Amino acid sequence: MKVLYISYDGMTDPLGQSQVMPYLCGLALKGYEITILSCEKKERFKKHNEYIAKALNTASVNWIPVPYSTLPSFLSKQLNLFRLQKKAYEFCKKNNPFIVHCRSYMAALIGLKIKNKFGSKFIFDMRGFWADERIDGRIWDLNNFIQKRLYSFFKKKELEFLQKADMTISLTKHAKDEIHSWPSINKSSVKIEVIPCCADFDLFSRQNIQISDVNKIREKLNISKNDFVVTYLGSVGTWYMLDEMIDFFKELIQRRTSAKFLFITLDDSELIYQKAISKNILPQSIIICPAMRNEVPLLLSLSSVSLYFIKPFYSKMASSPTKTAEIMGLGIPIITNTGIGDSDDILIESKGGLLIKDFSAEEYNLAIDNLDQLIFADKQQIINTAYKYFSLNKGIDHYANVYQNLKNK
Numbered sequence: 516m517k518v519l520y521i522s523y524d525g526m527t528d529p530l531g532q533s534q535v536m537p538y539l540c541g542l543a544l545k546g547y548e549i550t551i552l553s554c555e556k557k558e559r560f561k562k563h564n565e566y567i568a569k570a571l572n573t574a575s576v577n578w579i580p581v582p583y584s585t586l587p588s589f590l591s592k593q594l595n596l597f598r599l600q601k602k603a604y605e606f607c608k609k610n611n612p613f614i615v616h617c618r619s620y621m622a623a624l625i626g627l628k629i630k631n632k633f634g635s636k637f638i639f640d641m642r643g644f645w646a647d648e649r650i651d652g653r654i655w656d657l658n659n660f661i662q663k664r665l666y667s668f669f670k671k672k673e674l675e676f677l678q679k680a681d682m683t684i685s686l687t688k689h690a691k692d693e694i695h696s697w698p699s700i701n702k703s704s705v706k707i708e709v710i711p712c713c714a715d716f717d718l719f720s721r722q723n724i725q726i727s728d729v730n731k732i733r734e735k736l737n738i739s740k741n742d743f744v745v746t747y748l749g750s751v752g753t754w755y756m757l758d759e760m761i762d763f764f765k766e767l768i769q770r771r772t773s774a775k776f777l778f779i780t781l782d783d784s785e786l787i788y789q790k791a792i793s794k795n796i797l798p799q800s801i802i803i804c805p806a807m808r809n810e811v812p813l814l815l816s817l818s819s820v821s822l823y824f825i826k827p828f829y830s831k832m833a834s835s836p837t838k839t840a841e842i843m844g845l846g847i848p849i850i851t852n853t854g855i856g857d858s859d860d861i862l863i864e865s866k867g868g869l870l871i872k873d874f875s876a877e878e879y880n881l882a883i884d885n886l887d888q889l890i891f892a893d894k895q896q897i898i899n900t901a902y903k904y905f906s907l908n909k910g911i912d913h914y915a916n917v918y919q920n921l922k923n924k
Contacts, residue, residue: 840905846894
C-alpha cells in the first residue's frame, strides 16, 4: 500500500524526529510504502539533512523535502503550500498513492484536493484545534479583520476536513467527544480514532540508565543526592507558564531548602535566570542544561518530581504533551495543572501525579503538602500506565489498523 504523508513541519525539526519519523519508520517496517513530503528550514536542513536521509533510507522510507520560505508570514505560508502542493501533485500523477495522510490543517488543505482530484483515501491527522490554538496563543487576534477572516476560514475548513476525511486522528478522547458534540457534526458519519503523542520506551527506559552516569552528571551539575530536584523538560514559550512554575518553586524552596530546579531545554538560559532573580530566587537554585534527545533520559533520571504548567485554554483539551509520555516512561511523578487533554484521567490512574486546580500560593502549598505521597508513588505503576496509553509500538499498530481498515472498506 502506497502512502503519501504530508507535513508542514520538517523532518529536520525536533518535532519531526520525535513525532513523525518513529511512527512512519515503524509503518514502513510493517510493509507500507511510505513517502514523506515536508517543508524544511534552511539551516536545520543543512545541519541535519544527511542524518535524517540516512535514517529514513535505512527504514525504506522515501523523503521529498521542499525548502521552507522565510518571507513574511502570510506570503511564506502561501509559497510553502504552493511548493508542497506542486510536489504532491507530481508524486500522485506518477505513483497514485492509496492514502494521503496529512499532519494538521495546512497539510490537510492539500490532502483534501488530492482526494478530490486523484481519489486517494484522506486521513486528517488534526493534532489539535489548530485555529483555536492561534487565538488562545495570541498569534491571531479576532479584533484584527484579516486574522478574524483567517480564523473563520480555517474553522469552516476544519468542518470540511472532518466531514470529508476517510478517517480523522485526534490526540485525545476529550477532543473526540467535543467534536461529536458539535451540532454541525454527524456523529455516526465522522469517524475519529484517538492516538496520543507516544514515546519511544526503548529510549525512555530506566534500564538504560547507569548509576555511574547518574553520579557523573550530578557532579557536573553540582546536584547532591540529598537535593530535591524538580525538572522541567522542553521549551518555555507560548503555552508553558514559566512565571507560574517559578512561583511554585519559590513556595517549594521555602519548605524544602535543598530544592533545585533543573530546566532541560534548548531555550535562552538568560530569560529563565532573569525570571528567577526577579522573584528573589538565588541563581544557584536554578540549573539550565541543554540536551540532545538521547541525553534527556539521563537528565530526567535526576528528578524527584517533574513539573510543567500549560495555559488551560479551550484548545488545550485536544493536546497530548509528548513530555508526559517520556517522563512517565521513566517512572517519574508529575505535577501539572488540570484541563490538558486526557492528562487528568491518565495521571489519576497512574497514582503518580498531582493536579493543580489554579495558580495560587494556596494551591501550590496544597500540592507541596502532598509531595511525600507523590515521591513515594509506585514507579512501576507509573511506567505501566505510560505503556498502556503512550507506547510507540502501540501507536504504530494503531496507525497500521487505520490504514488496513481503509483498505478493507
